[in-house]
Amino acid sequence: MFWEGIPIGDFVHDSGVRGCFCLTPTNERRCDLAECVANKSVDLVLILDGSGSIGDETFQLQLNFAVHLARRLNISQSASHMAIIQYAETPQLEMSLNQYTLPNQVEWAVQRIKYLSGATNTGAALKFALENGFQGARGGGIPKAVVVVTDGQSQDAVSEPAQQLRDAHIMVYAIGVTNLVNVHQLHQIAGNPQRVLTVESFEELDRSLADSLTWDMCKTEFRPGTPDIICAPDRIGVRASTKKPFDGYVFVMDHFHREECRAGPEMFPDPRSIGITVAFTDCNVHRYRSVGFTFFVAALFRINPFFFE
Incomplete structure (x- = not known):
């Protein structure tokens, strides 16, 4: 069912998702995005730069x-949740993950955040996010x-x-703003070049960037049934979600007997969220140079289909 008078690319939410109105190819992605976030959720912690180089207006x-993201994420009790951390010399939790479950509540809370410097x-801030940002996360x-x-170097x-x-x-x-940002640190933060975004000014932190970021989170392969491969300079990781609690081990083939080559239930943050990270010097895991300075590592991840049913 399509509705008249609705902005192009937006869904109508009342008792449920009703439709999407697209007229041009430019807006087809907005429709895809709206459909995606209507059917998939994420627990997101947004970390904002409150350092002295920012200033009140830029903050x-x-x-x-943050408001653009909140509007895009389809925030509700049963859908996406968002927390906000501001950092300068020390980080502080501005909004917890399940504190607000309606977009207008989030917008109200966001506009009350005061700049730190x-x-x-x-x-x-990253350490604080791990220890405090995901309290109340739903798992599974x-x-x-x-x-x-960030707008500079940590x-x-x-x-x-x-x-x-x-x-x-x-x-x-990692979102780097201005040409003063340390791109190497951005890559260290994200661990994946596809998750590094750079813009020349804070004015470019707009709806378009929020759409791009939300689309990538929504279509990510880190969903039940499809593993996510994580490459770092000195290690490789594999992670996946399962629909049923996983009671077993993830291990490097032929190296189960070595403790550093396996991960069990006691190491998983959630029984439906599994994975393992292995250094290139361990478990007979190697990387190979093909051309120039590019390295390749092949990973094969197998799991019993029972856990995805």
């Missing part, structure tokens, strides 16, 4: 971006994601806390 642009300790087949916004290390997030099966996105 407001980050808050506007101070040093840029992005690593501390609902992916967890972190989105970090004054503390980001690699280890970012890896800990990924080891906990959390997707990490």
Whole structure:
């Protein structure tokens, strides 16, 4: 059923999703996005840069971006949830994951956030997100994601806390703003070049970027039945979600007997969220150079279909 008078590319929500009105190819993606977020959920922690280089006016642009995301994510009790952390010298939780379950509530809470100012300790914010941001997360087949916004270089290390997030099966996105940003650190944070976004100014933290980010989170392969391969400079990881609690081990073939080559239920953050990370020096796992400085690692992930039914 299609409705007249509805903005192009938006769904109508009342008792459910009613339809999507697309007239041009430009808006077809908006329809795809609206349909995707209507049927898939995410627990998202948004980390905003409140350091001294930002300033009040620019910080407001980050808050506007948070509102764009909230409007796109189909936030509700049964759909997506969003938390917000602001960081400068120290991080603080501005909004917990399940504190608000309606978009207008989130928008109200976002506009009440006050700018911190101070040093840029992005690593501390990542660690804080892992320890505090996902309290109340629903687990199961609902992916967890972190989105970090920064305009410069962190004054503390980001690699280890970012890896800990990924080891906990959390997707990490890094948004770098202005040409002063440290691109190498962005890649350390995200661990995946496809999850690194850069823009030249905070004015570009707009609806279009929110759409692109939401679309990537929504279509991500980290869904039940399809593993996600995570590549790092010194290790490789595999993660997946299952529909039924997983009671077993994920291990490197022919190396189950070695503790560093297997992961069991006691190591999984959720019985339906499984994975393993292995260093290239362990478990006979190797990477091969094909051309220039590009390395390739082949990964084969097998699991009993019982857990996906």
